Amino acid sequence: MEHALLRRRFPVDPNEYKLYEEIGEGVSATVYRALCVSLDDEVAIKVLDLEKCGSDLDGIRREVQTMSLLDHPNLVRAHCSFTNGHQLWVVMPYMAAGSALHIMKTSFPEGFDEPVIATLLREVLKALVYLHSQGHIHRDVKAGNILIDTNGAVKLGDFGVSACMFDTGNRQRARNTFVGTPCWMAPEVMQQLHGYDYKADIWSFGITALELAHGHAPFSKYPPMKVLLMTLQNAPPGLDYERDKRFSKSFKDLVATCLVKDPRKRPSSEKLLKHSFFKHARTSEYLARSIVDGLPPLGERFRELKAKEADLLLNNKLGGESKEQLSQKEYIRGISGWNFNLEDLKNAAALIDSSNGTCHYDVRDNKVKDGSQNTYSEPEHICEEKVNHVASGRPAEDEIQEVDDLNDALSSSFPSRPLEALKSCFDVGDADDADPTATDSSLRPNDGSVHTQQLPKSEHRKSAHCNGENLERSASVPLNLGNSGSHKFPSGSLIPEQILSPYTNADLESGRDGFRQKNPSIRNRSGPLLFRPMKDSRTHLPAVAPEESSDGKVVRRKGRFQVTSDNISQKARKALNCPSIKVTMQYALNYAAAAFNKILVASSACSSSSSSRTSLQIGETRPNLKSSGILPALQFLMQQNTMQKEVLSRLISSIEDTSDASDGSITSSSQSSGAFVKEKELQSYVIHLQQSVTELTEEVQRLKLRNNQLEQQIGALSKTDERSQPVDNQQ
């Protein structure tokens, strides 16, 4: 393991780097090949737009810290990081072969051979064993994050910083519910019922194994909502088909071991490393020989892939089948997204063939696949995921009917995209709200136009590419990297205050309210990379649990929404029991939870406005709840409540519509006296606020502890410098 003290010091000045071509692109970051001039070392620089991630600067700081503290040969570790204008630059070792996904797309569209897979997975698993032992969850294990060097060295990338990528617009809301990419996402992460732990990485690891074996992840051709539905309802995917005959029994067993729906039944990473499959693993030299040698330069491959994507997009538009194809492209890019169109839910259910328990695609799908990715054109791919109705215990017709019920139940209130209507009502003040279908934003080439606040990314990319390959540019040349007027604060030492320095105290003081209004989720509650179970959304909201009604009848209660069981109509009851509506309700609850978090933030902002210091420094984020400070928050809360109540009322009445006229006993607290209910709600929110304060205090303690560790490291580094000084002088 590389020792911290022996590391070379990478400069924390953007002018010390020469940016070359673009080699990768994420949701809100672009990765460039670059040269560190003073050290004459080739590096990769990940450029994150802090304005895009502005809603979770705290999260970024925490995660960049994490990135600097973790140290393992199979993890990409940041050399240093610093701000440049509105951007955060993270300087990393350059992994010249790129990601396993890039390599597959270029040379192995059908997936790798087993020894290659075993070698890649073993290295990734070593990284996971280390991460888990340090109390971290990676949360984004996938082929796109397995980076390979020319010598065949394998490193897992994108830990830490990745989490902030979702924190803008709709993605920010997505972040509050789950993190990761749907195809690789464990069922418990999707459900968010009981939280999740490091076993979620084991599921993603199993999906990654399938991805490396087939060239794409299971369900990758489906839109996100279908992926959610299929992951939750279907039997886990595996290596069970004709085309998988080439794989050994031990590989099949490894995949089956990881892809168990119950996380408790999945092995730990440590145990998994002992699996017999890894006997097939070879050396890094083998990897270099078999998959790296002969590859065109990374920048060139990246450009070609982008050109292919652009073609696909163009074809989509011309062919008028953009929706399905865009979703595919979304997955080709490995980006998660949201699509709540009920038609998709119905289509997903319609894919289920009750007679043989398999899924199939229609002619249209096939055409799309043929025209886009040859990966999907072979007959065996046309039927790749088996749907296990025995597992779900219900015939397919029922599932289709349930989706119909769900549609019936909701469509009267929300004529189109009902879940988006819920979303927009539960979330306020977000700059990106205008386009609820903005999942597609990530699909647009040069999507700078989507985020109008920041310098356009399109220009950024244009300048990076305008002259074709190897466009060399000094980092000081504006690439919208805005040196002028910016505040540069080196953060090579990764001291949190420095990392978050583009905002001056004055900026923060004068603009905090506006800033937080624009970025309401400044405190990300999903706890990126910290090893603790996700908070159950029910800690924010009244529990979802069966309970006895006053007359002894069981009622189902979801927040303020309660249903008496014996009076509800058959149809409405069915709709409520439908997994889709359970997921729907969970989203609703999660968005309500997100709204609550914003209230917490608002109260924090109010209370801290009297302070002259920035609240973005470690240990200062805790809200100080004074009555004068909390008043605006409570007003905000009341406003929120009214909106939420409206939505819930519409939801209730839509379900009532589906029941018989005689059935009229669906009740909700919205029917109770308004003032009394509001008072109760406020009381309960205040209790939640107090709970959150306690949690924040704990988090501050944790951060302080880390800060101390950092300071010790800095101290040790300074001592080493002092010791080496006399030697230099003598020379």
Ligand SMILES: Nc1ncnc2c1ncn2[C@@H]1O[C@H](COP(=O)(O)OP(=O)(O)OP(=O)(O)O)[C@@H](O)[C@H]1O
């Ligand atoms: N150190 C590196 N060396 C070479 N290529 C890299 C490096 N880091 C990242 N890349 C390339 O850039 C791509 C995007 O980087 P990264 O995964 O960190 O961004 P991201 O926004 O987190 O992506 P995603 O949203 O897919 O998780 C990677 O898939 C990889 O191909």
